[in-house]
Amino acid sequence: MLNRDAYESAFARFSETLPAATIAPRRAALQRFLDTGLPGKGLEAWKYTDLSPLGAEAVAAPSVRGRPETPLPQFPGMHTRCWVNGRAPDVDAQAGPVETPSGEHAHDGLANLNAAFALPGIDLLLDDGASLDAPLHALFVTEPQGDGEMVHLRHRIVLGEGASATVVVHELGRGDAPRWSTHLLDIELARGARLRLVRLQDESAGTRGWFEARAAVHGDASLDMTQVDLGGGIVRNDWRPRLLGPGADVVLRGLMAPVGRTHVDSQFLTEHAAAHGRSRQWFRGLAWDRAQGIFNGKVVVRPGAQKTDSEQRIANLLLSPRARINAKPELEIYADDVKCAHGATFGRLDPAALFYLRSRGVDEATARALLIHGFAEAVLQHLEPAELRKAVVARLLERIGNEIDPEVLA
């Protein structure tokens, strides 16, 4: 049962900080959330991730934090902007109205919860032909103070015709307390615009997170996205790009590497709504311990989207007997002149490769680490700049057990 009182009182506290005029639409969103509740097993799209039992738990509005307690990662050549517990120091958090999300969401309940509590996140608007002078590193640090703290954020990236940008969305969670986090990202790329997007999810083990990105990709525009899931407790990701004009190009890459009892459910829905579009979905999953991973990659080719060229590849590596990965590439095609390929593989570390490495003198633990890193490399190699890739590799190696000196891979 949903703990309505907890959400109501969290909202009451939160709304004390809001300008009066913005409260009503937020309250309406809260009401819709209370009517719908958290998604769970009754819904096809959420059959692997049941959040509904968590609705009974306590929740709290985000606490206000000055500065993070520990040093923050920065990458040379990037412009870092930092949000602490959902608030950017240089933005009056409650100033801007947060619109109720429109359009079709992967889940209305969560979208409304986000609308009720959302704080402003990335808001990047570029004019026609403009480009960012340095990649934007948007760092979301959370250091919760109590149980059930919620951080909800709303982001927007809108690029005009021919505009280009590189954005790194980096979520870094600290502390053990259970907490909630939702991010709603709306992307619009006008003709010929180019967006390189990296998402690093490195949340705390107590985090229940939902991240949804919707993207409208117009003719000749390109979205190149790489997502790396390193942390979190219960994580759900929804990517929903739509190719709306000829020549649109969408590449989604994903690496998940859950450990412990982490549960990561990544859903990708690429929709070809125009002819001559190209899309790729390239995912790799690694799972340890009792972790569970889900990759659901779907490509829909609408009527008239002729000459669509799409490819989906999912490869998985299970590193312990109790780890589980469900991976399913799906195709739904309503046009006849298209080229669509897909496939999924599951495996364990190749004993022949392990023996080969060991026969050259590499000890077993290092050999395993090299193979695991090698498997992830197919996604990691797309991380730029090199410092960003190194930071992610270092986190992954830490996870593997520090068997390899990162310098060896440099």
Place this chain on the structure above:
Amino acid sequence: MLEINNLHARVGETDILKGLDLTVNAGEVHAVMGPNGSGKSTLSKILAGSEDYTVTEGRVRLLGQDLLDMSPEQRAAAGVFLGFQYPVEIPGVSNMVFLKSALNAQRKTRGEPELEAGDFLAWVRHRVKQMKMDPAMLSRGVNEGFSGGEKKRNEILQMLVLEPRLMVLDETDSGLDIDALKIVAEGINALRSPERATLLVTHYQRLLDYVQPDKVHVLSGGRIIKSGGPELAHELEEKGYGWLSEQRAA
């Protein structure tokens, strides 16, 4: 240097090696020939420490050390090198990272200092040049997308970088073009020394024209059924293996 006594090994319930004896002295090159399925690769992989086989009887010693008690990586550090009949592809692990990890791991086990990055690079480049390979291969995945011949050449490159004491080369000559065969043979000869020994598993006389063996053995049915000098290889080339089993049956 290498002493194999009464080696018996099986895979699952199938006996493959059935009392194999072989001694290779330091400085020598021995060729092992024999029909398909006779156990040549089995022997090679057992020497390197493969866990696919169970040794049920016998002894293998390298420089007085009992090899069968050692892990594959310990054997490598002790100087064993296996040139695989079918080298494995390892996407995502570059040849450079592979060689660096292997060489430094071996040196560490032997109590030698790790090589400085610059020295290592120079050493590898020197060997790549010697094998007439494209240095760009160093940043590619281990054997990833390599042709059959390129993989074999890469085995010899690894051998030259690691400088083992015992070189077991399982059909390294198969699949090589004429020029590549010469380069590979030169690589093997470059490491020939009074402190090293070589076991060449081959089906053809040709490699032996370039790398002259001291002895030639015929492995058949899991045992060495005949040993002789280099002339035995010529005889086999001419007559095949049939006459040997007839001779044994008689």
